[in-house]
């Protein structure tokens with residue numbers, strides 16, 4: 284009986300020297316990054332996002348018009364060498380304002396995404412861990428928020444805030460909060476569902492059978508398995524937040540002038556004369572939103588492909 | 598050895614595991630899958646207890662509930678006199694290395710994001726059975742024992758075949774030096790030569806470390822080869838239980854007889870009547886009344902529909918649940 288094992292031994296003795304190709308084995312994360320780097324469209328999106336961020340956060344520092352001073356002498360000018368994208372009705376440089384607006388819009392997108400992800404993950408994790416009544420309460424609130432379509436909900440909150448005459452400086456922060464209020468339920472539901480299904484997977488039963496403690500189960504088995512999904516969803520939700528903010532601001536319910544955002548810049552298209560005669564006022568912010576959201580989505584899709592461990596066999 | 602001198606390692610008493618069946622919009626519980634329904638058995642130290650039965654008869658559920666990977670619905674499971682389902686969470690956790698489980702599905706039982714070296718070694722470190730420096734060596738040892746190589750340690754599960762994964766699952770269980778192992782069809786994804794290798798490994802471990810197995814399998818010839826005691830399950834209940842030779846040479850229960858008649862006999866001169874069972878096993882949600890087997894039993898009588906036969910002793914440790922014996 285035992286001879287069969289011994290016969291195996293010479294072939295399978297413990298080799299201390301590993302094959303050369305094996306020494307350089309990379310982790311799953313490194314493999315994913317490599318895969319992502321090979322994805323052209325995703326990288327294009329990524330580069331665009333980086334350039335956009337750099338332009339919005341750095342370029343205005345070097346603009347001669349950064350102060351945004353009103354200069355009625357040069358109001359409503361078409362693009363020229365001095366003002367590449369023309370000027371608005373107060374004589375401010377549109378390009379500078381566009382970049383400053385981008386700073387706000389991108390920040391709103393990023394911060395509200397982070398808030399939604401943190402709230403959604405924590406609540407989703409709590410719901411899936413405790414189940415029962417806690418789960419019921421959290422998920423019913425989430426369902427309630429999700430049954431109302433986002434935009435009407437945001438409009439209602441925005442309108443109430445306008446009634447309350449919240450000072451314009453604070454509106455920025457309030458918009459971020461509003462966006463995370465509509466953003467977290469979807470994430471909480473996703474995280475909860477994912478954690479519940481992971482818990483039923485045999486490898487979590489195996490973790491139980493091995494007697495691993497809760498900390499190890501959570502940090503080495505559960506979280507690493509929802510992280511890829513979370514990263515993808517978070518990335519994609521930045522785009523959604525930017526669009527929602529722009530929509531709100533466009534309707535005058537979001538961030539108010541003089542704080543510029545892409546949304547309230549497009550507001551110019553609301554007046555017929557600006558719409559017809561001064562396209563430099565509203566086309567650039569429109570394009571900026573469009574291109575940024577597309578870039579984020581391309582990058583997010585690339586992430587999704589790169590992070591799926593099941594596809595890494597090939 | 599007589600039964601009384603053997604040490605009873607695992608005592609299962611009237612164990613039940615029901616899964617609620619939820620239906621409709623409100624997910625109301627409309628019934629229960631009686632996956633394990635009133636099972637009692639004893640596994641002695643050093644036994645290789647073979648559990649056989651059709652797909653869906655509750656073998657895996659019995660194995661899992663036995664090791665408290667599921668909650669039980671009713672009954673008790675004792676390991677060396679301790680009721681496993683009564684222990685606190687942390688007491689149970691400390692006991693885990695002694696009680697291991699080899700999972701049926703080699704794909705879902707390995708975490709896709711953990712290298713297999715870590716997967717095999719993590720419990721050793723967690724239970725303080727080995728230092729961080731030694732762990733690679735121990736993992737390499739056990740991998741070699743299971744017919745794999747040490748450089749496999751750095752790989753992720755998706756880089757392995759089903760058979761290799763199954764051996765990783767075996768390595769992960771035996772590295773803890775357990776007392777009792779539930780092996781849920783551990784050979785199903787392996788080809789024949791590796792099956793033989795793993796069977797030998799199981800035997801060798803048993804001799805060296807006086808391991809005890811609950812070996813779940815579809816394959817009666819493997820069970821006959823490896824196990825010394827056998828239990829036959831039908832729709833969540835044990836219908837026959839006894840020493841291997843007894844069960845194989847004179848099966849008592851009609852269901853066991855039918856199962857065995859389907860196994861090819863090495864000796865062509867011995868003719869065995871093939872008993873063909875008609876129909877599918879009934880749903881475990883609404884099992885037949887009386888003897889659960891009566892819908893398919895060739896010998897069924899009116900009494901079988903009304904009275905549930907008890908698992909009775911028929912001499913030399915051989916039990917069966919049938920009115921006709």
Ligand SMILES: Nc1ncnc2c1ncn2[C@@H]1O[C@H](COP(=O)(O)OP(=O)(O)OP(=O)(O)O)[C@@H](O)[C@H]1O
Pocket residue numbers: 616617630631632650651652653654655656657658659701881
């Ligand atoms: N988690 C679960 N929830 C609900 N029902 C379950 C669950 N696990 C098992 N069952 C049901 O319990 C019954 C027994 O399943 P089990 O997996 O124990 O059978 P098995 O004998 O191991 O079958 P196989 O040979 O196919 O592995 C089946 O009817 C199955 O559908």
Ligand code: SF4
Pocket residue numbers: 850851852888889890891892894895896897898901906918919920921
């Ligand atoms: S009790 Fe009746 S139905 Fe059940 S196995 Fe025996 S003869 Fe068949």
Ligand SMILES: [Mg+2]
Pocket residue numbers: 656657658701781
């Ligand atoms: Mg099974």
